[in-house]
Amino acid sequence: MYGLLTTPAAPSGPAAAPSNPAAADTQAPTRIQAATLSIPAIGVSGLPVVPYQGSPDDAPGTRIQDQGVAASPHGPGGGVGPGDVGNYIVTGHRVSAGGPLRALPSLPAGASVFVTAGGVTYEYTITGTRTTSFRSQASMNAQRAAVPGSPGTAPTRAMITVTTCLTPEDNAAGNFWRDAQNNPEHRIDKIGVLTATKP
Structure with missing residues (x-):
């Protein structure tokens, strides 16, 4: 089923004792800015994240x-900046352009994702997994929602969606549909919550 968490999401309160709870849950918004992404559990280190105004996986x-x-989309069709309350969305290739997120599907719940921007490192903890269908507007709306998977819900904390294609899985199933950007129908989204902020 698309758009449902396959592992339970964290409750709406703090998931863990952040090193700076005020920064994790109630901080003033940061500026949209370039960042780097590190996910030690799958060997991603210092991957540049380029912000742009748009929607996930648009042209x-x-x-x-x-x-x-x-890439990190922001604005009406995208997300927020690093550490901001809402949904910080990071998209990357899995099978092309070096496949920086090739191992993302294996990222388990509880793993740490580090985003560094403006001299601050934000640590997110993965709480769930979603599958998004690019052939379903409702599914795409859920991916891009301020609270991932819950369109219309007001965010109360900083969250992250790290997403990449499910091209090998779609191909294996005989699903060769592609959008205008050659994206397959399905994407895997790893959802996390901000649990620590370190200067």
Whole structure:
């Protein structure tokens, strides 16, 4: 079923004792800015994340990913900045442009994702997994929602969605549908919550 968490999401209160709870849950918004992404559990270290105004995996975002880096959409069709309350969305290729997120499907709940921007490192903890269908507007709306998977819900904390394609899985199932950017129908989304902020 698309758009449902396959592992339980964290409750709406703090998931863990952040090193700076005020920064984790009630901080003032940061500026949209370039960042780096590190996910030690799957060997990602210092992957550049380029912000742009748009929606996940649209034409501008795909052009950014084609350079072997990650993209972070923001604005009405995207998310927020690093550490901001809401949904910080990071997209990257799995099978092309060096496949920086090739191991993302194996990322388990409880793993740490580190985003460094403006001299601050934000640690997110993975709480769940979603599958998004690019052939379903409702599924895409859930991916891009301020609270991932819950369109219309007001965010109360900083969250992250790290997403990449399910091309090998779609191909194996005989699903060769592609959108205008050559994205397959399905994407895997790893959802996390901000649990620590370190200067």
